[in-house]
Amino acid sequence: MKNEAEDLERFLQRVDEISGLMQELSSSNVTRQKEAVEKADYLLSLWEDEEPCRTRLNRTVSNTRPSSPKIGQAVLPNLNNSDLSSESFMKALEKDAAERSKRRRENEKIANAFRMSGNEAFTQGDYEAAVQQYSAGLDVLRDAETLYTNRAQAFIKLQKYKEAISDCDWALKCNKKSVKAYVHKGKANLALQNYTEARACYQRILEIEPDRAAMVQEYLTRVDLQEKKDIQEKEAWEQLDKGNKGAVCVCELLKNLHKSAETIQYYFGGVELLTNAIVDCAGQTLFRLHNGFSIINNNNTVRSCLSQSSAAPFMEELCVSVLRLWTQVCRGNEENQQVLIQCPSSREHIVNLLGSGKGSIREACLALLCLYVETQYGRHLVIENLNMPMLVENLWKCLSGTPSSQTSALGILEHLAEEPRFQIHMRRNFTALFISPFAHLLRNITESNQEWFPQLVSVMGRMATDDVIRKEAACCLECWDAFLIAMERCTEGNYRDVLYSLLGLMINLSSKPSPAVQECAGMAGRRCMDLLSDPDGGIITRSAGLLSTLLPHSPAAAQEVTQAGAVQKLLKLLKAQNVGQTTTRFSIKALAVCTARSQDARAQLLALDKRMRVLRRLLAGSDEVAMGNAALCLGHCVEERGAASALLGSDVVPLLLRLAGGDAGGAGVQQNGAVALGKLCNAEPRHILKLRELHGLEILHSCMKLIT
Numbered sequence: 135m136k137n138e139a140e141d142l143e144r145f146l147q148r149v150d151e152i153s154g155l156m157q158e159l160s161s162s163n164v165t166r167q168k169e170a171v172e173k174a175d176y177l178l179s180l181w182e183d184e185e186p187c188r189t190r191l192n193r194t195v196s197n198t199r200p201s202s203p204k205i206g207q208a209v210l211p212n213l214n215n216s217d218l219s220s221e222s223f224m225k226a227l228e229k230d231a232a233e234r235s236k237r238r239r240e241n242e243k244i245a246n247a248f249r250m251s252g253n254e255a256f257t258q259g260d261y262e263a264a265v266q267q268y269s270a271g272l273d274v275l276r277d278a279e280t281l282y283t284n285r286a287q288a289f290i291k292l293q294k295y296k297e298a299i300s301d302c303d304w305a306l307k308c309n310k311k312s313v314k315a316y317v318h319k320g321k322a323n324l325a326l327q328n329y330t331e332a333r334a335c336y337q338r339i340l341e342i343e344p345d346r347a348a349m350v351q352e353y354l355t356r357v358d359l360q361e362k363k364d365i366q367e368k369e370a371w372e373q374l375d376k377g378n379k380g381a382v383c384v385c386e387l388l389k390n391l392h393k394s395a396e397t398i399q400y401y402f403g404g405v406e407l408l409t410n411a412i413v414d415c416a417g418q419t420l421f422r423l424h425n426g427f428s429i430i431n432n433n434n435t436v437r438s439c440l441s442q443s444s445a446a447p448f449m450e451e452l453c454v455s456v457l458r459l460w461t462q463v464c465r466g467n468e469e470n471q472q473v474l475i476q477c478p479s480s481r482e483h484i485v486n487l488l489g490s491g492k493g494s495i496r497e498a499c500l501a502l503l504c505l506y507v508e509t510q511y512g513r514h515l516v517i518e519n520l521n522m523p524m525l526v527e528n529l530w531k532c533l534s535g536t537p538s539s540q541t542s543a544l545g546i547l548e549h550l551a552e553e554p555r556f557q558i559h560m561r562r563n564f565t566a567l568f569i570s571p572f573a574h575l576l577r578n579i580t581e582s583n584q585e586w587f588p589q590l591v592s593v594m595g596r597m598a599t600d601d602v603i604r605k606e607a608a609c610c611l612e613c614w615d616a617f618l619i620a621m622e623r624c625t626e627g628n629y630r631d632v633l634y635s636l637l638g639l640m641i642n643l644s645s646k647p648s649p650a651v652q653e654c655a656g657m658a659g660r661r662c663m664d665l666l667s668d669p670d671g672g673i674i675t676r677s678a679g680l681l682s683t684l685l686p687h688s689p690a691a692a693q694e695v696t697q698a699g700a701v702q703k704l705l706k707l708l709k710a711q712n713v714g715q716t717t718t719r720f721s722i723k724a725l726a727v728c729t730a731r732s733q734d735a736r737a738q739l740l741a742l743d744k745r746m747r748v749l750r751r752l753l754a755g756s757d758e759v760a761m762g763n764a765a766l767c768l769g770h771c772v773e774e775r776g777a778a779s780a781l782l783g784s785d786v787v788p789l790l791l792r793l794a795g796g797d798a799g800g801a802g803v804q805q806n807g808a809v810a811l812g813k814l815c816n817a818e819p820r821h822i823l824k825l826r827e828l829h830g831l832e833i834l835h836s837c838m839k840l841i842t
Contacts, residue, residue, distance in 0.1 A: 573616035637676035655688035692731035769810035778818035
């Protein structure tokens with residue numbers, strides 16, 4: 135194998151040298167061509183004197199029928215010194231390249247057939263057969279990167295980690311940017327406890343493909359956890375060997391709990407003592423190393439209490455004690471968390487006990503789950519191992535319990551909702567699992583439960599970061615009906631925090647059109663109109679924001695809010711000096727929609743602000759969003775009778791010219807400014823005089839094209 139490797143590397147090096155010679159011989163510089171010919175002669179003589187190998191060169195002219203080359207051999211043209219002209223050398227190399235290319239295509243077909251057979255064996259779990267097929271393919275094609283990486287993966291399954299690393303190194307010789315090679319090399323090094331080398335492999339992936347940061351971080355986390363586990367186990371054994379009292383106590387208690395046919399009180403007391411004895415990482419690790427999870431799960435009495443199949447005295451207490459023990463041994467110990475949740479009986483008990491009618495059991499189960507969801511690794515364990523639909527259903531049930539249960543359940547849902555994996559799990563049954571219980575709760579906001587509603591809305595907001603889920607929620611009429619009821623109840627009950635968070639979620643869901651949004655836009659718009667006079671600035675801002683997202687989807691809603699006095703309220707907000715940038719953006723966008731949809735809105739605006747001072751002030755600002763919508767709104771209004779004449783003598787022309795010329799914003803702002811300028815001059819030609827003074831007629835000409 136070593137000799138073959140050396141031959142292959144030598145062959146690849148010579149190919150590189152020949153490629154360089156070809157470039158030199160193709161040069162138009164005669165001197166460079168001559169030097170290339172001399173170098174070629176030198177290399178041929180040098181290679182002839184080297185130790186024989188499978189890539190041996192043959193320069194003898196008399197050998198007219200050379201033997202067929204073996205797989206992977208280099209075949210160079212049979213030239214003597216007199217033949218080494220630039221033209222003849224190039225032709226010989228081209229002929230040789232064509233022959234080698236043909237042979238390679240044939241070899242690739244054969245190697246690919248072996249690869250497919252190897253893949254099939256790998257899929258069936260026959261890793262030895264897979265290795266044989268990949269090796270046969272490599273005998274045909276020595277520089278097949280995929281065959282090396284596939285064989286490395288099979289070697290890892292066979293726990294032949296050094297062989298896997300060797301194959302990854304060969305794959306990297308074929309392609310130094312092979313991500314798959316670095317992945318498998320990292321896994322093999324991790325299995326050999328070569329943590330530094332494993333990290334280096336994964337970090338190299340990040341250098342090659344920076345967009346794989348999430349994948350790399352997951353691999354690096356595995357390395358950290360495995361190294362942490364090894365350190366913990368070493369320290370735990372040292373504590374036991376030294377006769378540390380706590381370590382010995384944990385082992386003795388586990389031995390006593392291993393006894394069968396004892397009373398419920400016996401096991402209850404033993405579990406309580408064990409929980410109190412495990413005070414550090416060494417105790418947690420010894421619990422695992424001495425099969426603590428199996429001892430608990432395989433005990434018939436404990437199993438019956440966890441399955442709640444018995445109503446015997448102390449069963450509830452024993453169940454709570456076991457859950458507390460699991461919480462204690464898993465706190466901060468990722469390996470214990472993994473062992474517990476990957477046990478089929480344990481993960482089934484955790485989900486089922488969450489729906490228990492016993493408050494103490496439910497509280498203990500929530501505490502255990504809260505521990506898991508505190509970290510991303512723990513959340514992934516929960517998502518990948520527990521029954522997610524049943525877990526979510528039982529978490530909703532916890533909202534009818536004590537305040538602490540409500541807080542814990544919502545906290546768990548909030549953490550899980552952050553994870554894209556969880557969102558994907560929930561897509562299929564999102565309406566049943568989330569929207570229906572959420573809508574039911576929204577319809578029943580009261581003084582007693584309103585405190586945790588912002589957290590509930592936060593859960594839905596995080597879930598809605600998934601495009602599929604957001605679309606489903608936005609299209610759900612049940613959800614929008616509940617929003618309208620909740621808005622009314624929050625206003626009547628003065629539940630400011632709930633209303634503020636609810637408006638934010640509604641803004642998010644109404645950003646794209648849907649039949650449900652269109653149907654509810656009018657009612658929601660009227661509710662927003664009432665809230666524009668709210669004493670809470672945050673609610674005013676979000677009410678304006680909801681108007682700005684709802685009205686573009688419903689002309690009827692724009693007409694309704696206009697008739698309800700939207701123009702006056704929005705202008706009042708825009709005139710105020712103490713409103714923030716977000717409120718201004720929302721307000722001017724809503725006003726632009728109203729003036730686009732309603733002639734009445736344009737008339738109201740002109741009656742309240744004949745010379746459009748508010749719009750001109752926004753045009754003179756620096757906020758692109760506000761400038762673009764102000765230009766849009768002004769363009770709607772100047773078409774009204776007398777509006778353009780009222781602006782004579784104002785600064786409107788230079789302001790719009792600045793926008794139309796592209797000096798104040800992006801393409802959207804420029805277009806809105808251009809259209810408004812064209813409409814202004816079309817409605818009142820006397821503005822053209824000012825435009826001529828400012829040398830802006832060419833811009834006006836382009837504006838007229840936009841209008842047309």
